[in-house]
Amino acid sequence: MSVRVRRIYDPPEPDDGLRVLVDRLWPRGLAKDAAHVDEWPKGLTPSTELRRWFHAGEGSFEEFRRRYEAELAAPEAAELLDGLGESARKGPVTLLTASRTPEQSHASVLAQLLEG
Known part of the structure; x- marks a missing residue:
C-alpha cells in the first residue's frame, strides 16, 4: 500500500496516483484546474x-490526533476512510494538504491510519 502526504502547492508528479485533497477549505490562491485533485x-x-482548537495552539499534536481519530470513527467518516483505504490497496494515493507542516497535520494522521 502506497500512501504519501504532499503539499497541494507542489506540482503534481507522475507517481502521485489518486490525488486526494484532505482539507475542508479550498487552498488559497490555487486554481482548481491547476490542483489536479481527483x-x-x-x-x-x-x-x-477541532481545526480551530488546534490552530489556536491550545493543545498538543498528540491530543489533536486523539480527537481527530475519534471524529474519524463516526459512521460517515469511517465509510470514507474505508473507501480511501480500498483505493490505496489498488494503487498509490497522495493526500494533499495546504498545511505548512504536513508531518504535523491531519493528513499525516490519515496516512498512518491508511497504512495501518
Missing part, C-alpha cells in the same frame, strides 16, 4: 471546531 472527501477532514 477527490475531495470533506467528510474526512477535521471538524471546524
Whole structure:
C-alpha cells in the first residue's frame, strides 16, 4: 500500500496516483484546474471546531490526533476512510494538504491510519 502526504502547492508528479485533497477549505490562491485533485472527501477532514482548537495552539499534536481519530470513527467518516483505504490497496494515493507542516497535520494522521 502506497500512501504519501504532499503539499497541494507542489506540482503534481507522475507517481502521485489518486490525488486526494484532505482539507475542508479550498487552498488559497490555487486554481482548481491547476490542483489536479481527483477527490475531495470533506467528510474526512477535521471538524471546524477541532481545526480551530488546534490552530489556536491550545493543545498538543498528540491530543489533536486523539480527537481527530475519534471524529474519524463516526459512521460517515469511517465509510470514507474505508473507501480511501480500498483505493490505496489498488494503487498509490497522495493526500494533499495546504498545511505548512504536513508531518504535523491531519493528513499525516490519515496516512498512518491508511497504512495501518
